[in-house]
Amino acid sequence: MRTTVRYAAVAACLLSLSSLTACADDAANAAGAGSKGDGKGTKVKIMVGGLDKVIYLPAMLTQRLGYFDAEGLDVELLSEPAGVQAETALVSGQVQGAVGFYDHTLDLQVKGKEVESVVQFSQAPGEVEIVSTKAEGDITSPKDFKGKKLGITGLGSSTDFLTKYLAVKNGVKVSEFTPVAVGAGPTFIAALQQGAIDGGMTTDPTVATILDKKAGKILLDMRTPEGSQAALGGPYPSSSLYMQTSWVNGHKDTVQKLANAFVKTLKWMSTHSATEIADKMPADYSQGNKMLYSVAIKNTLPMFTKDGVMPKGGPETVEKVLKAFNPNIQNAKVDLDKTYTTEFVQKATG
Numbered sequence: 001m002r003t004t005v006r007y008a009a010v011a012a013c014l015l016s017l018s019s020l021t022a023c024a025d026d027a028a029n030a031a032g033a034g035s036k037g038d039g040k041g042t043k044v045k046i047m048v049g050g051l052d053k054v055i056y057l058p059a060m061l062t063q064r065l066g067y068f069d070a071e072g073l074d075v076e077l078l079s080e081p082a083g084v085q086a087e088t089a090l091v092s093g094q095v096q097g098a099v100g101f102y103d104h105t106l107d108l109q110v111k112g113k114e115v116e117s118v119v120q121f122s123q124a125p126g127e128v129e130i131v132s133t134k135a136e137g138d139i140t141s142p143k144d145f146k147g148k149k150l151g152i153t154g155l156g157s158s159t160d161f162l163t164k165y166l167a168v169k170n171g172v173k174v175s176e177f178t179p180v181a182v183g184a185g186p187t188f189i190a191a192l193q194q195g196a197i198d199g200g201m202t203t204d205p206t207v208a209t210i211l212d213k214k215a216g217k218i219l220l221d222m223r224t225p226e227g228s229q230a231a232l233g234g235p236y237p238s239s240s241l242y243m244q245t246s247w248v249n250g251h252k253d254t255v256q257k258l259a260n261a262f263v264k265t266l267k268w269m270s271t272h273s274a275t276e277i278a279d280k281m282p283a284d285y286s287q288g289n290k291m292l293y294s295v296a297i298k299n300t301l302p303m304f305t306k307d308g309v310m311p312k313g314g315p316e317t318v319e320k321v322l323k324a325f326n327p328n329i330q331n332a333k334v335d336l337d338k339t340y341t342t343e344f345v346q347k348a349t350g
Helices: 007-015 017-035 054-065 083-091 103-109 158-169 186-194 206-213 225-232 245-250 252-270 274-280 290-303 314-323 343-349
Strands: 042-048 073-079 097-101 115-120 127-132 149-152 178-181 199-202 216-222 239-244
Touching: 042 054, 042 083, 042 252, 054 073, 054 097, 054 239, 054 252, 054 274, 054 290, 073 252, 083 097, 083 103, 083 239, 097 103, 097 158, 103 115, 103 158, 103 314, 115 245, 115 252, 115 343, 127 158, 127 186, 127 206, 149 158, 149 186, 158 178, 158 199, 158 225, 158 314, 186 199, 186 206, 199 206, 206 216, 206 290, 216 225, 225 314, 239 245, 239 252, 245 252, 252 343, 274 290
Parallel strands: 042 073, 042 097, 149 178, 149 199
Antiparallel strands: 097 239, 115 239, 127 199, 127 216
């Protein structure tokens, strides 16, 4: 019983409509298996918005520590480069869970989709606004975003949301700068070095690599609760395990086992060093530089919760951020209580 990562399988599923339908059928079969007693070997598919991103590290780390297996779960981890694509996979029925930013639950609610965070991995975005070395004299704060090309992972992604908020908060209209979807990792770095973007929002290990290559500098650091408070005005719950509410209600035994596994991982992370965590991760995640990868983990660790519980005031901060620029949410009433649940993490920590 193993958790597997199948990038090729995801690509094949997205290649054609018929393949997409087949993925949805597989997910439905997995859901059916979970409903028949939730016994040992219950299959669950989880889409992650970038498995090698440090902000989503608990997903792979839980597999590497054997905690899914210990709960009698057969979890298949899939990967997409942006959180918005993980959201799409969840809503379309390809997977039962998504590891991505909590803010998607609010965005989906106003679109008529009931989705909730069941384990909150973080209390800060873990994001960094980077400025290229070529543009660092022209961009000294978000007030200078006007007329600039700013990198994000994808349109409609959380990096898109946060970039728009920082602009609006600092007097720059959304229409006055250009968001450019450049993904993360090598594609983001190449865009920065080649001048396709003047700056952008990304996470570790991309941040550590950029600084090591001297391709850019940090403008805003939101990898800590303090950084989140300074930039966004409060805690900003970001990476989480979120699922469709109807699935959660119909498979509570399975969701509890997932919560047990993830909370155990968060506790383990809080008592181990960045180097020890790096040692547990797949070798290719360090891209040949284990020391740099450990630094990336160390700089991001402050964002994680120790118990999977939603930070107090976090949902309100997220709502405030989204309402600042998103007209759909701005003009809608959001029921924050329906965007997350602490039912499962409270049992896991008790």
